[in-house]
Structures are given as C-alpha cells and as structure tokens.
Amino acid sequence: MVCPECGHENLSIGVFCARCGSRMGAPAFRRRRDPFPIGRWLGAIVRAALLLAIFGGIGLMCWPVEVAETRVDVERARRFAQRLADVEQTLQQQGTAVDTVSADEINNYLAWRLQETPGAGVSGGLQMSLERVRIEVSPTRISAVALGGWGPLKLTFEARGLPEAGNQGFVFRVYRARVGRLWLPPFARPWAVDKLRQALGGLDRERRILDRVQRFELGDGKVRMAASGRG
Secondary structure: OOOOOOEOOOOOOOOEEOOOOOOHHHHHHHHHOOOHHHHHHHHHHHHHHHHHHHHHHHHOOOOOOOOOOOOOHHHHHHHHEEEEHHHHHOOOOOOOEEEEEEHHHHHHHHHHHHHHHHOOOOOOOOOOEEEEEEEEEEEEEEEEEEEEOOEEEEEEEEEEEEEEEEOOOOEEEEEEEEEEEOOHHHHHHHHHHHHHHHHHHOOOOHHHHHHOOEEEEOOOEEEEEEOOOOO
C-alpha cells in the first residue's frame, strides 16, 4: 500500500503509514502500484534491443565479404613495377608522365607484392596477417578491400570513394566504408580507411607518384592519371 501523504510503499497492510504515521484509508488502496508497471517493461525492451543491436553489429563485422583471389602473373607484375620506376624517374627529372592503368594490372601487382612480402599485416592495435587486397574501378568510384586473418578470425576492411588531386597531393574521398558486412556511419569511416592505409603502408614509391598526380580520369576497370614532377 502506498501512503497518500508521503508516497511510502508499505510492505504490510495497516491503518497507519510506517514512515510518516499518517492514517491510510481508501486513498491508499486507490494508489496501489501496478505489480507490472509499463515503464519497467519498456525499459527491459529497450535494454534487450540495445543488446541485440550490439551483438548483431559485432556479428556483421566478423562476417567477411568475398574477396576474389588474384592468380599472380610474375612477369606482368615485374613489368608493371618497371613502369612505376620509369614514371618515378621522369618525375624526379621534373618531367610529366601520363599513363592509363587497369584494375587487373593493379590487382596483379598488389598480389605479387603481397606474395613477395609474407607476414605483412595491419598494425595499430589489430595485428593481422594480410591475405588479399582487391581494387575495383568504375566511372563513378574506386573500391578497395583488404582481407586479413586475426587468429582463426577473418576480417575485411572496405572503402569506396573518389580520388582527388590537389595541392596536398593524392586524397581519397571516402563516402562509404565497412568492416565485414557492417556499413559504418560517417564518424567511424576514418577507422576503416586507416586500416586499409596500414595494409598498403609498404607502397612508398606508389605513394610518391600519387602525390604528384594532378588529374584523374576513371573508366570501366581503368584509371588514367597525369602527374608532374614540377612543384
């Protein structure tokens, strides 16, 4: 019974309130609490929904997307590496280089580099053995995805966006990113992009070339770039 004067919930039925001593009568019975309050049920439902959302998100993050495996053509990869060396030399001599690169060439080269440097991984608190990297190019976007192993667990990091060339060099403007099959909100996208950057962290020559690119043109499965060695 709830005292109509002070609101104290009396555990036993009596004439007077155990806290304030006020006489309790019919009003106390009318104010008796519902043994199944709606607020308590709503709170339980909200907590259960939050737990389901958290565990569901973790499950989606740990569910990797399919990453196509690239069969390495070593000679083709070496020719591509020589092309990059020639471009870098041209830029060092303050020249201009224009080249069209296909996504197949990039993927073959990345697979070869990964094959040549076993043990590469994503650092920064999440040690992984990098297994595959895949780049896809279309007229409207570039997609990059990395697959790595973290013990028995397989994780993928993916970013989709557009390349831009400016005064600060190459910039990849990301408009979508995900870990596994969980698409990330805008504030969490930099984390996934950073993991991709770490996965490709050993590509120093490629980064130096990209920082000199002044124009990008995207096509179906290819990208055309113009770079200049002049400041």
